[in-house]
Amino acid sequence: MSGTKCWCCKHSIPATDRRGRQTAGCEWSLYRCKVPGWVARETIQIVSGKRLTSFEVLSCPRFERG
Numbered sequence: 583m584s585g586t587k588c589w590c591c592k593h594s595i596p597a598t599d600r601r602g603r604q605t606a607g608c609e610w611s612l613y614r615c616k617v618p619g620w621v622a623r624e625t626i627q628i629v630s631g632k633r634l635t636s637f638e639v640l641s642c643p644r645f646e647r648g
């Protein structure tokens with residue numbers, strides 16, 4: 583089980599306000615790109631028989647509890 587910080591971060595689920603302005607979300611949750619300055623460990627997951635690369639985020643400058 584991953585202990586990634588993303589599970590308790592408000593940016594893990596992208597959101598916009600009524601005007602379409604981004605109120606939550608990050609490089610990772612929006613674009614699957616690394617967040618500059620994060621510390622993360624690469625992980626391999628097997629989903630439906632396919633090997634997927636992901637990351638366990640250990641620390642992240644954009645983290646906000648949510």
Ligand code: SF4
Pocket residue numbers: 587588591592593594595607608609610611617620639642643644645646
């Ligand atoms: S801001 Fe960092 S901790 Fe939060 S979801 Fe994005 S990568 Fe994860």
